[in-house]
Amino acid sequence: MTAGDSAHEGHGEHWAETVACRVVAAHPFGAFAAVEVVAPAIAAAAAPGQFVMVTVPAPGFFLRRPLSLFTVRDDRVGLLVEDRGPGSRELARVAVGETLELAGPLGTPFPVEGVTSGLLVGGGIGCAPLQYLADELRRRGALVTAAFGFRDLRQARAAAAFDIERLWLATEDGSVGRPGTVVDLLAGVDAAPNTVVYTCGPLAMVAAVQRWAHEARLGGYASLEAHMACGTGSCHGCVVATTEGYLRVCSEGPVFALDTVVAP
Numbered sequence: 001m002t003a004g005d006s007a008h009e010g011h012g013e014h015w016a017e018t019v020a021c022r023v024v025a026a027h028p029f030g031a032f033a034a035v036e037v038v039a040p041a042i043a044a045a046a047a048p049g050q051f052v053m054v055t056v057p058a059p060g061f062f063l064r065r066p067l068s069l070f071t072v073r074d075d076r077v078g079l080l081v082e083d084r085g086p087g088s089r090e091l092a093r094v095a096v097g098e099t100l101e102l103a104g105p106l107g108t109p110f111p112v113e114g115v116t117s118g119l120l121v122g123g124g125i126g127c128a129p130l131q132y133l134a135d136e137l138r139r140r141g142a143l144v145t146a147a148f149g150f151r152d153l154r155q156a157r158a159a160a161a162f163d164i165e166r167l168w169l170a171t172e173d174g175s176v177g178r179p180g181t182v183v184d185l186l187a188g189v190d191a192a193p194n195t196v197v198y199t200c201g202p203l204a205m206v207a208a209v210q211r212w213a214h215e216a217r218l219g220g221y222a223s224l225e226a227h228m229a230c231g232t233g234s235c236h237g238c239v240v241a242t243t244e245g246y247l248r249v250c251s252e253g254p255v256f257a258l259d260t261v262v263a264p
């Protein structure tokens with residue numbers, strides 16, 4: 001498929017258009033790479049919290065990989081990729097001028113209507129969807145505060161890829177920001193009663209954020225990760241336990257109400 005070509009794919013409940021997109025920027029940030037592609041149709045339909053299924057641009061990769069929308073600016077879509085395995089390594093290596101095939105936008109967005117104060121809590125690559133969310137909340141005049149936790153200095157370099165004014169950092173090895181986890185950071189946050197909490201990261205972290213928000217009497221939303229095969233609702237390979245039963249991360253999620261997440 002060449003840049004500009006597209007194909008429709010039917011997969012039961014959802015379908016997604018696969019579009020060949022030209023890479024126009026690629027920058028390394030420690031363990032991560034920020035990649036920007038020209039994707040007008042995806043950009044026009046997208047909302048924060050949604051994701052795209054990305055074809056790994058190398059032989060031998062049958063399954064596409066889900067990646068969150070990191071930024072959406074004009075006709076460009078930004079992705080933040082962590083090198084975690086063979087597929088994401090290939091994606092993190094793409095260079096300007098190459099082509100990436102994206103299908104999306106997929107999944108449920110973060111609700112933002114009427115929000116005046118957002119507290120964005122991310123762990124590791126779970127921070128990726130929070131930049132687009134911060135941009136949207138800011139555009140709507142909301143106060144945005146972010147607390148991000150990273151494992152070590154190499155991961156924490158990703159913070160430089162973000163443009164969020166009130167951004168607090170923690171690292172588990174103490175190399176940057178407050179030593180400890182992002183949940184330790186929350187202990188020092190005095191959130192206004194109308195604050196909506198948005199979180200994304202490992203399930204254990206999301207569960208800790210859920211407990212903190214419950215004690216602080218704050219509501220919110222969590223974006224969950226799961227291994228995905230189809231990404232469009234037909235294989236049921238991505239189900240997670242919620243208080244409303246087993247739901248598919250790719251189609252009923254990835255964004256769920258925070259109080260419906262079932263802790264591990």
Ligand SMILES: Cc1cc2nc3c(=O)[nH]c(=O)nc-3n(C[C@H](O)[C@H](O)[C@H](O)COP(=O)(O)OP(=O)(O)OC[C@H]3O[C@@H](n4cnc5c(N)ncnc54)[C@H](O)[C@@H]3O)c2cc1C
Binds near residue numbers: 051080089129227
């Ligand atoms: C909705 C959603 C949004 C995501 N957004 C991003 C993003 O913006 N940037 C990014 O870098 N990654 C994101 N991921 C995770 C990303 O899809 C996986 O890291 C990637 O598919 C791993 O592929 P691989 O071939 O490199 O690694 P594999 O060899 O398949 O796995 C490497 C390691 O990552 C773990 N892993 C693999 N897939 C997942 C997954 N889907 N969820 C959790 N752990 C996984 C494996 O258990 C293993 O430990 C997202 C996942 C989901 C479900």
Ligand code: FES
Binds near residue numbers: 230235
């Ligand atoms: S990945 Fe197939 S149903 Fe979600």
